[in-house]
Amino acid sequence: MYRIVIVGGGLAGLAAAWELTSTPGVAVTVLESTDRVGGKLRQEIIGGHLVDVGAESMLATRPEARALIAEIGAGHLIVAPATTAACVWSRGALHPMPPRSLMGIPRQPAEAAGILSPDEVAQVAAYQPLPPLTGDTSVGDYLAAAFGPALVDRLVEPLLGGVYAGQSRQLSLAAALPTIFAKAVAGESILPPAEGAQPPVGSPFLGLTGGVGTLPTLLADAIREREGVIRTGVTVRALGRIAAGWRLTCGPVPEPEVIEADAILIATPPPSARRLLAPHAPDAAQVLAGIGLTSMAVATFAVRSDEWPPAPGSGFLVPPIEGRAIKASTFSSAKWGWLAETIPDLTYVRASLGRAGEEAMLQRSDRELLDFAWRDLGDILGADLPSPIATHVQRWGGGLPQYAVGHLDRIALLRKEIDELPGVEVAGAAYEGVGIPAVIGGARAAAQRLLGAAGLRD
Secondary structure, eight states: OEEEEEEOOSHHHHHHHHHHTTSTTEEEEEEESSSSSOTTOOEEEETTEEEESSOOOEESSSSHHHHHHHHTTOGGGEEOOSOOOEEEEETTEEEEOOTTOBTTBOSSGGGGBTTBOHHHHHHHHTOOOOOOOOSOOBHHHHHHHHHOHHHIIIIIHHHHHHHHSSOTTTBBHHHHOHHHHHHHHHTOOOSOOOTTSSOOOOOSEEEETTOGGGHHHHHHHHHHHTTOEEEESOOEEEEEEETTEEEEEESOSSSOEEEEESEEEEOSOHHHHHHHHTTTOHHHHHHHHTSOEEEEEEEEEEEEGGGSOOOOTTEEEOOGGGOOSEEEEEOHHHHOHHHHHHSTTEEEEEEEEOOTTOHHHHTSOHHHHHHHHHHHHHHHHTSOOOOOSEEEEEEEEEEEEOOBTTHHHHHHHHHHHHHTSTTEEEOSTTTSOOSHHHHHHHHHHHHHHHHHHTTOOO
């Protein structure tokens, strides 16, 4: 029996475990340091009901999440949002997000009117393809050169803030927007396709009945049905080489537990991955040390449905230039039909706080964060909001890796050194993608590489 231990029971670790347990002759053990699996996919009881306090939707434009959910027998739970009509708060008013825009770049410049001033719309309309890029650059610098700084400040910035909680003028174009980067290198137009150039598609997002936060439990149950082992409350403190593979030292220092494995897959955030890899792959550890991590918080409010004022669409984004505490809000009960049907008496509203460079905001108490968020919501909606019947603050400390300029080159160096370690792989949001489908795809690919190196892949 070939023994593989996965360090980390977040989504990456679970997706890798699912991939590995499909192979006969492989014994899989997942070790998670906390008391629960799932990482940033999490639910809490708010107003008497379990609701998502981490990610609540997944990209539908990539296949990895949908495929995995179908494989574990939960395909019937996949749902599309009831509405994806989102707004942007700009210059004192809510404006519809330009339809089918590409990371904030409108298909027709006039569709950004209101968010942008007439002069700023004209600057977007004057766009001409830039000379071919010869290397990586930041998202913000490239798009500001192409369309003007206002487009970046008022459309690109809030969209990227929702994905990375980062700043566009620091994020890598190659890593964050690879499709645009490829066109930029070729010197081609990066404008979205004109209307009619592509067939209409459904929602770019999907969710799960019951919430995306149910996915870790569904996945863990499916792994156990395949005789995979999942242990929580087990911290891996060190890795050591042995003749047959690797020795993992776990648990408290006074009473260590030693686990031996033929191969390991490290699916933890950069700080713990760096600590484990440093004695064996110092260059890879140095790359991990250089990956910035941004913290954020999600404030959730439960309000009596008959007291909640009319609100547009699924929510809104707030550009940093507006100086608000919140960076976005989601009207969850409007966005997800199952939530409104299951809990009709309550309306759930979320607000996100925290961007790179705004750490001081998150040093405030939960009560202060809730007050800031509720005040901003009332101001933006132009309503005297009722008192919530329940609230919750979920903090994600260091939860979002930052893909700085040159990120993919650094990850390539990391993987080159990892490749020289027999029976070792890494996976997670720090490498080639932060979204749920990207993390699933990366983890399953890492699992396949381990199997291939051991001669166990078909």
